[in-house]
Amino acid sequence: MNELLGDISRRDFMKYCAGAAAVLGLSELELFEKVSEALASSSTKPPVVWLEGQDCAGCTVSLAGALNPPASALILDKLSIRYHETIMAASGYVAEAAYEETVRAGGYVLCVEGSIPIADDRFCMIAGRPFRRTVEEAAKNAAAIIAVGACAAYGGIPAAGPTGAVGVGKVVKNKPIIHLPTCPVHCDHLVGSILYFLATGTAPPLDKVGRPKMYFGETIHDNCRRRSYFDNEMFLTDWNDPEQKNWCLYEKGCKGPDTYADCAVRRWNDGQNYCVDCGAGCMGCAEPEFYSGMSPLYTADSKRSRDIMARKKAGLIPPLKEEA
Ligand code: SF4
Ligand code: SF4
Incomplete structure (x- = not known):
């Protein structure tokens, strides 16, 4: 002390x-x-x-x-x-x-x-x-x-x-x-x-x-525990399906690939949890374009979400590196 x-x-x-x-x-x-x-x-x-x-x-x-x-x-x-x-x-x-x-x-x-x-x-x-x-x-x-x-x-x-x-x-x-x-x-x-x-x-x-x-040096996506599901294109579509519980929230509008913030490692509420682990997806609130530029928040039917997928298909979002 x-x-x-x-x-x-x-x-x-x-x-x-x-x-x-x-x-x-x-x-x-x-x-x-x-x-x-x-x-x-x-x-x-x-x-x-x-x-x-x-x-x-x-x-x-x-x-x-x-x-x-x-x-x-x-x-x-x-x-x-x-x-x-x-x-x-x-x-x-x-x-x-x-x-x-x-x-x-x-x-x-x-x-x-x-x-x-x-x-x-x-x-x-x-x-x-x-x-x-x-x-x-x-x-x-x-x-x-x-x-x-x-x-x-x-x-x-x-x-x-x-x-x-x-x-x-x-x-x-x-x-x-x-x-x-x-x-x-x-x-x-x-x-x-x-x-x-x-x-x-x-x-x-x-x-x-x-x-x-x-x-704000890394993206939410860089440290997300759902990341392997994104890389394997396993996207949650049904909140009520227990099998999809941990799948990537891209289809639910997650903007984690475009959002620089350390929420995934620092977490919120005294380190208890954060948006993506609660199942809500990242709304991109750390970015200058928030709120309009990140809307609609809970669907992939938006220009930004389509851009994210286009970059994934083009290999511009590299998969997670294997742990050494
Ligand atoms: S899109 Fe969202 S839920 Fe999916 S891996 Fe990236 S940060 Fe995690
Ligand atoms: S919406 Fe905001 S608080 Fe939630 S994970 Fe994204 S940047 Fe962090």
Whole structure:
């Protein structure tokens, strides 16, 4: 147990660090010590401003609901959440004053949850101001910017509606943005990215659409336990047929071959399970095209699914390598 990390045991902390340590070329213990040092060297807790636009607060719930280790022990106790509409006790003018004071001082981690409407500012107004302008303003003095969840990253489900919903990168230019899609955000991705920033002062290495490579470097399909059925074209067509129980979900619309995320290995709900193992197929919520570009979700009767099969037939999706 480390005094600075309070209730978080070293073993639990390592769960968050596993990806980040490998990317940094550090052992998990070295990263643990680096983050502890960063927290110790600051006389104040690192400040966080968390804005919510067109969202369902699901990403906040995903984070707050983490059980083991308790993400809240780090996020709420070790960081200073200056502004967060859903969890802060203050409201009205007091809340807005806390926001303004923090933004003036600068140097905070800016987390944005929810998309930003650009068709008309009136689709999302907070404290009488367009959300778009609030995001632009808060980004200026931020030390790090994290687009939390699919909506803030690329527009997400609201982008299928009439508001012209976009992700943070469409309104904040010339600043690096850590994109953490999936719907909702995975709490390990969020906590791990914040730890990486605390340890290094920089964003983790990102892929071409701004996602940390340590979490979004492989497809769901690369690690799926139904994969041998895909390779042998054994596709589940009847949910009620026990013989098909473990077969590939391609015919049920699975977008795993086109979706980069580590859900198949990290899993969700404290490592309990994830979409494909629940029999639901991957909806592609980690990709910029989610939601419209992945629809319809539960049938292979879509352009994307046909493209996946065409690539399979052309040998462009190589079969799983035999274990050495
Ligand atoms: S298509 Fe989906 S269910 Fe089938 S192997 Fe790929 S990820 Fe798994
Ligand atoms: S398996 Fe697919 S749909 Fe499920 S959370 Fe991961 S990326 Fe999203």
